[in-house]
Amino acid sequence: MSPSRTRFALLAPAMVILFFAAAGPLVIVLVYSFLIPGDYGGVVWDFSTDAWFGVVAERDFFTDQLSWADAHLSVFWRSIKLSLMTSVLSLVIGFPTAYFIATRPKGSRDVWMLLIMIPFWTNLLIRTFAIMELIRNEGTINTVLIAMGLVTQPIQMLYTEFSMLVGMTYVYLPLMILPIYASMERLDFSLVEAGYDLYATRWQVLRRVIFPLVKPGVVAGSILVFVPCLGAYVTPRVLGGGKQLMLGNLIELQFGQLRNWPLGAALSLTLLVIVMIALIFYVRAAGNEGNAHG
Amino acid sequence: MIEIDTVSKLFGAGDSAFRALDRVSVTIKENEFFTLLGPSGCGKTTLLRLIAGFEGPTSGKILLDGQDLADKPPYRRPVNTVFQSYALFPHMTVAENVGFGLTMLGKPKSEVAATVSEMLALVRMTNLADRKTSQISGGQQQRVALARALAPRPKVLLLDEPLSALDFKLRKEMQLELKRLQSETGITFVFVTHDQEEALTMSDRIAVMSGGTIRQIGGPREIYDQPSERFVADFIGDTNFLSAEMIARTGDSAQLRLGQGAEVTARAGQVDKTSGAVTLAIRPEHARLVALDAGQLTGTLDDIVYFGTDTHYHITLDGIGTRFVLRRQNSPDEMRPVQQGERVGIALASSAGQVLKD
Ligand SMILES: Nc1ncnc2c1ncn2[C@@H]1O[C@H](COP(=O)(O)OP(=O)(O)O)[C@@H](O)[C@H]1O
Numbered sequence A: 001m002s003p004s005r006t007r008f009a010l011l012a013p014a015m016v017i018l019f020f021a022a023a024g025p026l027v028i029v030l031v032y033s034f035l036i037p038g039d040y041g042g043v044v045w046d047f048s049t050d051a052w053f054g055v056v057a058e059r060d061f062f063t064d065q066l067s068w069a070d071a072h073l074s075v076f077w078r079s080i081k082l083s084l085m086t087s088v089l090s091l092v093i094g095f096p097t098a099y100f101i102a103t104r105p106k107g108s109r110d111v112w113m114l115l116i117m118i119p120f121w122t123n124l125l126i127r128t129f130a131i132m133e134l135i136r137n138e139g140t141i142n143t144v145l146i147a148m149g150l151v152t153q154p155i156q157m158l159y160t161e162f163s164m165l166v167g168m169t170y171v172y173l174p175l176m177i178l179p180i181y182a183s184m185e186r187l188d189f190s191l192v193e194a195g196y197d198l199y200a201t202r203w204q205v206l207r208r209v210i211f212p213l214v215k216p217g218v219v220a221g222s223i224l225v226f227v228p229c230l231g232a233y234v235t236p237r238v239l240g241g242g243k244q245l246m247l248g249n250l251i252e253l254q255f256g257q258l259r260n261w262p263l264g265a266a267l268s269l270t271l272l273v274i275v276m277i278a279l280i281f282y283v284r285a286a287g288n289e290g291n292a293h294g
Numbered sequence B: 001m002i003e004i005d006t007v008s009k010l011f012g013a014g015d016s017a018f019r020a021l022d023r024v025s026v027t028i029k030e031n032e033f034f035t036l037l038g039p040s041g042c043g044k045t046t047l048l049r050l051i052a053g054f055e056g057p058t059s060g061k062i063l064l065d066g067q068d069l070a071d072k073p074p075y076r077r078p079v080n081t082v083f084q085s086y087a088l089f090p091h092m093t094v095a096e097n098v099g100f101g102l103t104m105l106g107k108p109k110s111e112v113a114a115t116v117s118e119m120l121a122l123v124r125m126t127n128l129a130d131r132k133t134s135q136i137s138g139g140q141q142q143r144v145a146l147a148r149a150l151a152p153r154p155k156v157l158l159l160d161e162p163l164s165a166l167d168f169k170l171r172k173e174m175q176l177e178l179k180r181l182q183s184e185t186g187i188t189f190v191f192v193t194h195d196q197e198e199a200l201t202m203s204d205r206i207a208v209m210s211g212g213t214i215r216q217i218g219g220p221r222e223i224y225d226q227p228s229e230r231f232v233a234d235f236i237g238d239t240n241f242l243s244a245e246m247i248a249r250t251g252d253s254a255q256l257r258l259g260q261g262a263e264v265t266a267r268a269g270q271v272d273k274t275s276g277a278v279t280l281a282i283r284p285e286h287a288r289l290v291a292l293d294a295g296q297l298t299g300t301l302d303d304i305v306y307f308g309t310d311t312h313y314h315i316t317l318d319g320i321g322t323r324f325v326l327r328r329q330n331s332p333d334e335m336r337p338v339q340q341g342e343r344v345g346i347a348l349a350s351s352a353g354q355v356l357k358d
C-alpha cells in the first residue's frame, strides 16, 4: 500500500467511531430540531423552525401574542450561574487542596490523591443521596444544630440553589483538583524559594509566582467542572427536587413528559453552543498563558 | 558580620535523624569573598539555606550584624541567593526577573527600571532585557540570576555552585566576572563550590567542609600550604603522605625521621604532639629528582606522565613501598633525562612538609 493509503487505513477506525459516536448523533439532533413534534413523542417529518423559536419565545395560546419564554430563560440563567458558582467554589477549595498535596513528601502524595479520587469512583446517585442525607430537614446537620440549641426550626437547605451548588461542587471537585495538582506537581519549588528570597511575602509568591505557573491547570480544571455542570442532570434533579430546573432537566422534560422532541433537540444544541462559547473563552485565557511561557 | 554560632542541622527525627551540619561555627567578615569548599553531600547547601532562611537550625544561632536571624523569614533578610539551578521565573522576561526583588520591596517603578538597566549593564545583558528566560543560553541565565540577586543590594549574596553547569571556558570567564562584581559592589559573597581550584583562585578565605563539619578555615595559601589534617591535604591539590617519627619539636618546627632513615624538618602546624608517629604531607612540587645518593629518599621510577606545562613522576619508595608523586615544571633547559625503571633520589625542599593532625 502507498503511504497515503496506509495512513487512511490507520485513520479509518477512528473516523468510523467519530462518525457514529459524535457526528452522526449530532446530525440527527440537528435534523430533529427542525421538525414538528409528534402527538405521542417522536417527530413528524415536516420542516419547521418552531422548535428553535420556542427556545427563547412563546406564543400565548389564547391571544396569539409573542413574549419571551421566561421559563426557559430563567433555566438558562440558573444553569450558567450555578455552573459558574460551582467552578469558582471548586477552585477556591481545590486550589489550596492541590497545593497541600503537591507539597507533601513524594510517597504520601499518591495516598492523598487516592482519597480525593475514591468519591469520584463512587456511583453518582449514591454520592448525591449522601449529600441529601446531610442537608435535609431531618438530616445530620439540622439534627446537630437543633440538638445544640443553635436553631429551633430546621434550616431549609434541600431543594434550593444552595443545595444544588453544594452537591455539584462535591461531585465535580476532583475534576478541579486533578489538573491543578498535575501542574502543581511539575512546579519547580525552587522558584517559590526564589520568590521568598526576593522579598515576596506568602501572598505575593502565590499571586506572582505560583498562580501564573499553574494557570494552565486552573483553566483545564475550570473547563472540566463548568462544562459537565451546565448539562448536569442527576444532581440538580435530586437536590433541586424538580423545583429548580437546570438545562439538563429541561431537556429531559421535553423528551419525556412534554413529548416535544424538536424543542428538546433545539435546547440540546443551544447547550452545545453555550459550551462552545465558554470553551473559546477559556482557550483564549489559556492561550495567553501559553504565550507567556514562550 | 555573619556569625554562625555552633549551628547543627538534623533532618528527620529520632534515631534515624541525619546530621547534615554538626556544630558549625564561623564568622564571615564584611566585604569578604568567602568560600565553602567540600565534596558533594558535606552540607554546603544546607548551610547556605540556613543563612537564607529557607530552613531553621536545629540548634545554634545565626547572627547578621549582631542581630539574631532566628524569627526572620527569608523575605525579611537582606540576603539574596543565586540558586544552583538559577530558578529564574519562566513566565517573566529577563528585565522582569531582575526587577522582581525591588518590586516586591515596593520601590517606585522609575527606580526599579533604573536599577534593572544598571544591573543588566553590570552583567552585560542589556540587549537581551526583553527576552524570556527560556530563550537565552545557560551562561546568560547565570548572569541574569546574578543580576536578579544583586539588584536589591543585599548585604550578603549567597552563591550555590553557580558555575558548575557551565563549560570550562565560560566558567573561567565567570570566575573573573564574579570577582569583579564582588569588588565593584562591595557585597559580602558566600560562595559554594566543590572545585578546589575555583576556591583557591577566587576566595579571600575558604572553609573546607566534610561530613557536616568545618575542617579548616583560612586564606587560599594557608589552606594549600598548611593543611591541618589529612582530609584537607588530600581534598585540595595532590599530596604525598609519609609516615614519620617525630624526634624533636620547637614551636612550629618539628624534627622528623622518615621511614628510610633520613631526618627532615617540617612545620608542626596545629599538632600538639612532641614525639611519636606522625603523618607528613608533602606537595608534589616541593620535591626534586636528584642523583641516587643526593636526596633524603630513594625509589624506583614507575611512570612518567607528561601534562604539557609539567611532568609527573611516579616513584615507589625503596623499602617502604609507598607511592610518591613528584611534579616538575617543563622548561627548555631540560634536566638529565631519566627513564622508567631507573632508581632515583628525591630531595625535599627544606621545611616544605606539613605535619598533619591525626
Ligand atoms: N531536606 C532534606 N532531608 C533529608 N536530608 C537532606 C535534606 N537536605 C539535605 N539532606 C542531606 O544532607 C546532606 C548535605 O546535603 P547538602 O547540604 O545538599 O550537601 P552539599 O550541598 O554539600 O552537596 C546530604 O547527605 C543530603 O542528603
Ligand SMILES: [Mg+2]
Residues within 6 Å of the ligand: B041, B044, B045, B046, B160
Ligand atoms: Mg549542594
